[in-house]
Amino acid sequence: MFEPTIEQRTVKNEVATVKGKSRLFKVKSTDLIPPFYLWCGLILLALFTLAPFVYLFTSSISKTEELLSGHLVPHSPTLENYYRLFTGNGAAEFIAAMKNSIIVSLGTTVFTLALAIFASYAFSKVVFPFRNSALFTVLAMQLLPSISIIAPLYVMMRNGITVAIPFTNVILLHTPPLLDTVWSLIISYTTFSLPFAIWIMTGYFQTIPKALEEAAIIDGCSRMGSLFRIIIPLAMPGIAATAIFTLLLAWDEFMFASAFTQSFASKTLPIAIREFIGKHNIDWGLMTAGGFIASLPPVLVSVFLYKYIVGGLAGGGVKE
Amino acid sequence: MEKPAGKSAKFRLMGKKQSKDLFFAVILLLPTFYILFKTFLFPIYQSLVWSMYKYHMLDGSDVVFVGFSNFTALFKNHDFWTATYFTGYFTVLSTAAELVLGLFSALLLNQMFRGRVFFRMIIIIPWAMLTLVNGLLWKWIFQPGNGSFTIILKKIHVLSASENPLWLADAHHIINSVVVADVWKMTPFMTLLLLAGLQAIPSTLYEAAMMDGAGFWKKLRYVTIPQLFPILMIAVVLRTIAAFRVYDILTVFTGDPTTSISYLTFNKAFRYFYLGEASAMAWVSTAIILVFIVLYIRMLKKNSHEV
Numbered sequence: 161m162f163e164p165t166i167e168q169r170t171v172k173n174e175v176a177t178v179k180g181k182s183r184l185f186k187v188k189s190t191d192l193i194p195p196f197y198l199w200c201g202l203i204l205l206a207l208f209t210l211a212p213f214v215y216l217f218t219s220s221i222s223k224t225e226e227l228l229s230g231h232l233v234p235h236s237p238t239l240e241n242y243y244r245l246f247t248g249n250g251a252a253e254f255i256a257a258m259k260n261s262i263i264v265s266l267g268t269t270v271f272t273l274a275l276a277i278f279a280s281y282a283f284s285k286v287v288f289p290f291r292n293s294a295l296f297t298v299l300a301m302q303l304l305p306s307i308s309i310i311a312p313l314y315v316m317m318r319n320g321i322t323v324a325i326p327f328t329n330v331i332l333l334h335t336p337p338l339l340d341t342v343w344s345l346i347i348s349y350t351t352f353s354l355p356f357a358i359w360i361m362t363g364y365f366q367t368i369p370k371a372l373e374e375a376a377i378i379d380g381c382s383r384m385g386s387l388f389r390i391i392i393p394l395a396m397p398g399i400a401a402t403a404i405f406t407l408l409l410a411w412d413e414f415m416f417a418s419a420f421t422q423s424f425a426s427k428t429l430p431i432a433i434r435e436f437i438g439k440h441n442i443d444w445g446l447m448t449a450g451g452f453i454a455s456l457p458p459v460l461v462s463v464f465l466y467k468y469i470v471g472g473l474a475g476g477g478v479k480e
Numbered sequence: 481m482e483k484p485a486g487k488s489a490k491f492r493l494m495g496k497k498q499s500k501d502l503f504f505a506v507i508l509l510l511p512t513f514y515i516l517f518k519t520f521l522f523p524i525y526q527s528l529v530w531s532m533y534k535y536h537m538l539d540g541s542d543v544v545f546v547g548f549s550n551f552t553a554l555f556k557n558h559d560f561w562t563a564t565y566f567t568g569y570f571t572v573l574s575t576a577a578e579l580v581l582g583l584f585s586a587l588l589l590n591q592m593f594r595g596r597v598f599f600r601m602i603i604i605i606p607w608a609m610l611t612l613v614n615g616l617l618w619k620w621i622f623q624p625g626n627g628s629f630t631i632i633l634k635k636i637h638v639l640s641a642s643e644n645p646l647w648l649a650d651a652h653h654i655i656n657s658v659v660v661a662d663v664w665k666m667t668p669f670m671t672l673l674l675l676a677g678l679q680a681i682p683s684t685l686y687e688a689a690m691m692d693g694a695g696f697w698k699k700l701r702y703v704t705i706p707q708l709f710p711i712l713m714i715a716v717v718l719r720t721i722a723a724f725r726v727y728d729i730l731t732v733f734t735g736d737p738t739t740s741i742s743y744l745t746f747n748k749a750f751r752y753f754y755l756g757e758a759s760a761m762a763w764v765s766t767a768i769i770l771v772f773i774v775l776y777i778r779m780l781k782k783n784s785h786e787v
Contacts, residue, residue, distance in 0.1 A: 192699050192704070198588060206599065230630075276512070278512070288501060294509075303773045309524055351516065433610070469672075
């Protein structure tokens with residue numbers, strides 16, 4: 161089920177082409193598309209991919225009058241919209257939303273990784289009954305729509321969460337109501353990220369040969385020790401991929417955020433941006449500036465850490 | 481993946497090593513299982529229970545058991561069927577478009593050419609954008625009058641200067657625009673999945689096809705698609721599941737909740753606080769998606785056996 165990741169295969173392909181130096185003269189058999197059509201296709205692909213993103217940026221540095229008169233490229237670029245975004249009327253709320261988004265995504269990522277690393281280790285390296293059934297249950301949870309649990313979670317957050325030992329009356333912790341706090345979001349996003357985090361990391365952990373761990377145990381390492389000294393360092397690309405997916409998911413999530421948050425104590429960026437709409441006149445300049453700022457972190461993370469994302473996708477990870 | 485222990489082994493008396501392993505696994509899994517049970521499995525069960533009650537969260541009325549009447553009321557509700565129709569329309573159209581475009585992009589990016597890494601990197605940009613911002617961006621593009629779509633069509637003389645079509649005039653137009661936005665954002669996901677699949681196709685198959693004089697379409701038809709079929713199916717099911725729950729992007733385009741089942745459910749729950757009816761509606765989506773999940777898991781299992 162878990163095949164070599166994309167990078168490994170790419171490397172193989174590249175090695176193959178270096179060996180067969182003839183690629184300038186002979187079309188490779190796996191190259192289906194002749195060069196002319198290839199470049200036509202690539203240009204279209206780049207245009208379709210980049211043009212809307214560039215338009216978002218050029219709109220954000222345009223004056224309102226230019227946007228209204230339909231200039232696609234600003235004649236006199238200005239940072240006015242960004243200035244208004246960070247100093248104008250809604251500035252305090254937008255900055256608060258940025259802060260909340262950062263706290264929620266980092267918090268979710270830390271909790272998810274801390275829990276999922278142990279769970280994935282159990283799923284990949286320890287033999288126990290019903291292991292595969294449990295793993296597929298986790299996979300099914302990854303795909304269930306969030307709408308199916310949102311109402312019960314809302315009531316749970318409103319009443320506060322009780323952590324108790326099952327089948328006893330021992331209550332370990334009872335939280336105050338969590339609605340309109342970042343905690344409500346961190347907890348619900350962790351719930352949603354855990355299944356896919358476990359799924360991706362189990363895949364990565366399984367690719368690490370058993371012999372390595374056995375050697376460590378013979379050398380006197382405990383199982384926990386071998387998890388931290390052998391498995392985690394070797395599975396770093398998988399852990400990185402999981403972390404990126406979790407970050408992006410928490411940064412992007414809208415449905416829970418719009419149900420659970422009411423004030424700028426907990427509103428995240430998608431909510432703040434959503435609220436630019438709904439007034440009679442949409443201020444496109446301000447909105448594109450806000451949208452560009454909010455999209456910049458995930459876009460930069462994905463472009464720079466692109467190879468981890470590709471590896472994660474190939475390893476069976478699914479982030480929507 | 482290793483083979484799970486056989487049925488008999490599970491119930492045999494376990495050796496010392498196995499019971500130690502079991503204990504270790506329980507310790508490792510306990511926190512995760514506790515959380516998933518508490519915040520995922522139990523809520524799903526709870527919403528199934530609520531779906532059979534009349535439960536309004538704010539008006540203080542009694543919670544009354546009503547059996548299946550929430551469901552029967554739902555199936556008589558015109559809004560629900562409108563929302564189902566639009567959700568289906570959106571899911572089929574966007575998944576189909578993403579499949580075709582994603583396949584061709586993957587074919588392009590699978591070839592050797594200068595700057596391949598650059599092209600592979602830029603296609604990630606739309607996928608990484610905030611869904612909300614993606615919606616807003618396309619709404620801006622489809623604005624009548626000064627939106628760039630109208631302006632570009634005028635520049636290339638598809639539209640005459642006096643024309644000013646309303647691209648977002650009604651629910652149908654809006655769904656079509658949302659499909660465009662979704663295709664822009666999610667085609668890269670499809671591309672990357674299929675690219676991984678393409679790289680696993682042995683080149684000897686193409687060489688054999690070339691010997692037989694096959695051109696582009698024939699190679700595609702007789703080598704690529706059959707070889708890629710398992711991954712194509714997985715990609716389609718995954719996108720179907722994801723597209724079916726479309727919600728956030730719609731809220732940017734329209735205040736009309738009948739444009740998707742999720743939208744209608746969300747409004748029922750958090751605008752009007754009819755938690756009983758909302759739970760019934762949520763369970764209809766859950767049941768539909770469960771069918772796809774079963775399909776998906778069966779495909780995954782079949783693929784892993786073949787490898």
